[in-house]
Amino acid sequence: MSEPERRPFVSARTVAERAGVSRSAVSRTFTDGASVSEETRRKVLEAAGELGYHVNHLARGLRERSNIVCLVVADMTTPIRARLVDVLTRKLQAAGKVIMIINTGTDEESVASALRQTLNYRADATVVLSGTPSAKLIETSLANGQQVVLINRDDPLTGCHNLSVDNQMAGREAFFLLRRAGCRRLALVTSTASTASLLERERVFVEIAKEAGMAVTVMASGPTSYASGYESARRLFGRSDGPDGVFCVTDLLALGFMDAARHEFGLSLPRDLCLVGFDDIDEGDWQSYKLTTFAQPFAAMADHLVELLGQPVAAEAGRRIFEPVPIWRKSVRPSAD
Template sequence: MTGRRSRSPALPDPELDARGFVGARSVAERAGVSRSAVSRTFTPGASVSEETRRRVLTAATELGYHVNHLARGVSGRQTGIVCLVVADIDSPQPSRMARAITERLQEAGKVAVLLSVGGPSDDIAATLRRALNYRADATVVMSGTPAQSIVRECLDNGQRLILISRDDHIVGPDNIRLDNAGAARTALGLFLQAGCRRPAVVTTGLGTPSLSARTDAFVAAARAVGIEPQVVRQGQMTGYDNGVAAAHQLFAAPVRPDAVFCVNDITAFGLIDAARHVFGLHVPEDLSVIGFDNVQQAGWLSYRLTTFDHPVADIAAHVAALASKSRDDRMAPTRIELAPDLVWRRSVRI
C-alpha cells in the first residue's frame, strides 16, 4: 500500500518507496500504531478502534498517503479491476454502453480498464489473454464471440467472464443478452399495422448472434403470415455505407419494399438518405423504416427514426453486481435476458 507524497514543509520527511510514494510504514510511525492497523483502517469492514482510525487518517492526510489498491489486490483475493473488451469504440452504441458500465463500476468501487479490439491481428483471444495479466475481478466482453478454448483458459485462471449480447451456447461465462428476436417480431407487427405488405430486412454477412437473431426472427415472423421478405446482407460491417448500398439494391428493383427493418440505426440512416435523395422516396409516406440501438442521431429531425433502445442502465447494473461477486461466490453462470425498449418516432406510417 503506497501513496504519492504531498506533505507540509514543517513535517519531517516520510520514508518513500523506490517510486517516490509515501509508504504505509511512514503512516504507522506518524500515527504511533502498527502497520497492520494502517492496513485495517483502509480495509472496508476490518476491525479497528475509532481512536486508531482517527490517528491513522490524520497521519495519512498529513503525509499525503493513498492506498495502492493494485498491490493490495495482487496479494489478496480481489484487485478491484474490471476489464472491458470493446470493438468499434468510436461507434455510438459501444461508446454509450462502455461509458454506462464504467460509471456503474466506479460507483461500486471498481476500476475499469478498457481493452480495444482493433484490427484483424488483434482478435478476441489475444485481447482476453492480455486481460488475464491484470488479475481482474472480471472481464466484460462486448466484442466478438470468444472460442470455448480461451473461455476455459480464463475460467481456469480464476477470471470471471461476463458476455454482453454474445452467443449464449458458450459454456462457463455469465451472459447478459437482449431479446433480439422479440424486437424483430415487434418490428414486423408494426409494419403490418401500418399496412405494409412488402417488408425487407437489411443486415450484414458478419453473423454475430445478436444480428442473426434479429434477421432470422424477422424473416420467420413474416413467413408465419404468408409473406416472403427480402433479405439484404451487405458487407461485414453495420455502417452508413452499407445502408446506402442496400437502398440501391432494394429500390432499383422493379418491385420495391414498402418497409425495411435495419439491424442497427447507422445502417438505417444510410438507407433513408439514399431512399430520399437518390430514389425520391418519402419516409414514412412511401417507405416505413425501423432501426435498432437508439443512438443520438435517431432523434434528429432528418431521421426521427423509430427504433429499439438497449436497456443500458439495467445492463450496467447487472455487470457491476456480477463483477462484485467474490471468487468464492461463483456458482452456476448467470443468464439474463432483457427486453429492448421500443422508441416510437415518425419513420413508420400511422
C-alpha cells in the same frame, strides 16, 4: 528546458517511518473496520497528508479481491457500443467497482490476449462485449476465481453468464409493425458483419414474412455503418420494384438508408416508405430522422450485471434474455386497419 524529475510513489513504508509506527499500523489505518488506536491513526493520517500518500489498491488486489472489473470491447466509436460502455461503467462505478477497459479486436486471439491481461491484474470479473473467448481460457479464468460475463454474445460457453437481447422478438415485431402499416414490398438491410445477433434478427423477420406469404429482399452492402445503409438504399431503389417497408437490423444502417431514400430518390417517410431500425441510438431521435426502432435495455442489463458480480464465482452460470423496447416515432405509418 529539462523535464522536471518524476517523483516516485510514496510507499506505506515511508509513511510508517515518518509517523514512527509499524508498516502494519499504516495498513490498518487505511482498512475499513480494522483495529487501530486514535493516536496511531492521527499520526498515520498526518504523515500521509504531508507525503501525499495514496493506498495502492492494485497491489492490495494481488493479495485479496481487487474489485477490478475489466471490459473487453472493440469498435467503441460506434454509437451503440459507446452507449453500452457508458451505462455499464456508470453502474459499476456506483457499485464501488474499479473499471479497466481493454480495447481489442473481435478475433479469438485478440480476445484471448485481453483475457490473459485481466488475469495478470487479478481482476475479479471480465465482461466481454466483443468477440468470443475460447472454452479453455474461460476454464482458466474460472479456476483463478474470476467471473466471466458475456453481453450480447450468443455463444453457449460453460461457466459464463450470458446477458443478451431477445433478437427473435425484435425481428418478429418489426415485421408486424410494417405489415400493420400496410407495407407490401418488404426488404431487410443488414451488414456483412454477420454476427449472431444480426443474423437472428434477419432470420426471424424473413421466416415470419414467409409464413404470412410475403417475400423479403435481403441486402448487405458492407460493414455495419451509415455508408452501408446508404448504399443499400441506392441498390434497392435502383430497381423498378423498390420496397415500401424496410427493417434495418441496426439504427446506423437505417439512418444512412433514410438519407439516401429521401435525398436521392425523393421519397417521403412514412408516406412512401416505412422504416424500422434497432438499437435506439441518440441520433435516431434527432428531428431530421425520428426513427421508429427498438431500444436495448442497457440499464436493466447493467443492474443485473452488478447483481451477478455480487455472487460467488461458483454460482451456477446461465443466460438471461432481455426484451427490447419498441420506440414509436415517425418513420412508420399508424396501423392501416
